[in-house]
Amino acid sequence: MTGEHRHVVLVGLMGAGKSAVGRRCAQRLDRELIDTDELVEAAAGVPVTEIFAAEGESGFRSREVEAVADAVAAPRPAVIACGGGAVLDARSRQRLAEGGFVVWLTAPVGVLAARVADDESRPLLAGGDPAAELARLADLREPAYRSVADVVIDTGGRSPDEVAEVVIEALERSEAPA
Numbered sequence: 198m199t200g201e202h203r204h205v206v207l208v209g210l211m212g213a214g215k216s217a218v219g220r221r222c223a224q225r226l227d228r229e230l231i232d233t234d235e236l237v238e239a240a241a242g243v244p245v246t247e248i249f250a251a252e253g254e255s256g257f258r259s260r261e262v263e264a265v266a267d268a269v270a271a272p273r274p275a276v277i278a279c280g281g282g283a284v285l286d287a288r289s290r291q292r293l294a295e296g297g298f299v300v301w302l303t304a305p306v307g308v309l310a311a312r313v314a315d316d317e318s319r320p321l322l323a324g325g326d327p328a329a330e331l332a333r334l335a336d337l338r339e340p341a342y343r344s345v346a347d348v349v350i351d352t353g354g355r356s357p358d359e360v361a362e363v364v365i366e367a368l369e370r371s372e373a374p375a
C-alpha cells in the first residue's frame with residue numbers, strides 16, 4: 198500500500214523484536230501501538246497460553262484472524278505488531294499487505310532463541326528445543342513473510358531503538374515522491 202495514511206505493520210518470528218520495536222516506532226510517530234496478541238487476549242479474557250491450552254493452536258489462529266482484521270480496520274494510522282504466526286492465514290496476509298507498510302523483522306535463529314529464553318508466554322516454544330523449533334518455523338514461514346514484506350530489516354546486533362530508526366527511515370523513503 199502506498200500513501201501516508203497507512204499502518205506500519207511489523208511481522209516476523211518470535212523474538213524478532215516486533216513488540217519492543219513497535220513501541221518505539223509508535224512513540225516516535227505519535228501513533229497507537231496495536232498488538233494482535235493483546236487483541237486476542239482482550240477478546241478471550243485470558244492469556245495466549247490459556248487459549249492454546251483450552252482451544253489448541255487452531256482456536257488461537259481463528260481468533261488471530263479476527264484480531265488482524267480489527268487491527269487493520271483501525272481508523273487512524275497505527276503501528277501494528279503482529280504475532281509471529283499472523284501471516285499464516287491468506288486473508289490476514291492480504292489484509293496486512295493492503296492495509297500497511299509491512300516490515301519483516303529478521304534475526305539469526307540463535308539470536309531469536311536467546312531473546313526468548315526463559316520466557317514462558319510462548320506455547321509453541323514450551324517443552325522442546327526452542328532454537329530447533331524456531332529454525333523449523335523460520336523455514337516454514339519464510340515464504341509467507343516474504344510475500345507480505347515491503348521491506349526486510351535484520352535486527353541482529355541492533356537495539357530496538359536502532360531498529361525503530363531503520364523502520365522509520367524505510368517508511369519515509371517509501372512515502373517520498375518518486
Ligand code: S3P
Nearest residue numbers: 210211212234280281282319320
Ligand atoms: C506465535 C507467536 C506469538 C503468539 C503465539 C504464537 C507464533 O507472538 O502469537 O504464541 O506462532 O509465532 P510473538 O511473535 O509476539 O511472540
